[in-house]
Amino acid sequence: MSHTHQTLGEFIIENQAAFAYSSGELSKLINSIRLAAKVVNHEVNKAGLVDILGNAGNKNESGENQQKLDVYANDMFINTLSNRNIVCGIASEEEESFISINSQDENHQNKYVVLIDPLDGSSNIDVNVSVGTIFSVYRRVTPIGTPVTIEDFLQPGKNQVAAGYVVYGTSTMLVYTTGAGVNGFTLNPAIGTFYLSHPNMSYPKNGRIYSVNEGNYIHFPQGVKKYIKYCQQEEGDRPYTSRYIGSMVSDFHRNMLKGGIFMYPKSSKAEEGKLRLLYECNPMAFLAEQANGKASDGFNRILDIRPRELHQRVPFFCGSKNMVDKLEEFMQEEQASNY
Ligand code: AHG
């Protein structure tokens, strides 16, 4: 990558001015995520060497016990964000409850809470397939200076002020939005710098890729089954191509670049679906909408859902606008015929 490209650090500084009343807090937050992402990237890259360099139970350089990568990533993101006194609360897919950051400073003014899926697609680690990190940022709703409460985390996705992901793929990329479009940065591992490689990312309106775990087909709702059959039909630009990595971040990333739909429906095995509304679906839905795509639970906009609990699951359909529209048509037809 050419050194004339803008770096993520430069991009953050330049765009801070665009926020009215910006205190630089959000910039600091993105900077910490950038830092944690580099550290986790370094660790993920060594995953295949674990058996050679020493597995669980062994001490690493700093004398700590080596951990599973999802625990490592969880600790890394939480430590990076809390030590810098940047946020007032964190919730993670890996933690049962949210964490309140008690700043030593009595009049701490931090107003943001962060929600993270520290390692998405973690089962893919063992087989050298791309994984990711997902993050989501809200402004707290309780008074600044007091400990955060569950209310600060149970906000509808449309309240997000920022969201993004890191994909640890053939290249490592950080992709994020602060509500003014989506930008992607690629890491040059030789010097540890992210460069703006994908400005203004946008889903093609139509796509030809569908991504779903078809092994669960038998358990899917009728509307989803019919949509899958529609994708496979010989007509016009169909049949579509099927691509499923099993790391949502990677499936989403490819579909955003090429055009496609990602689906994780509810099934008779998982009545609510599998993916988590707060850590996975809301941030991806915000990114999708910012990139001219669409995200739905099959009937309604994901970002409008009022969360009931931290680890709530939801059916998830996300991607090129026309494809998600079509899926919703099939879902509605099916619902109507059930009356
Ligand atoms: P996580 O590793 O954070 O638990 O998430 C895995 C998720 C998601 O990334 C992926 O799309 C989905 O699980 C795959 O599920 P199936 O194996 O059921 O298809």
Ligand code: MN
């Ligand atoms: Mn996940």
Ligand code: MN
């Ligand atoms: Mn995870």
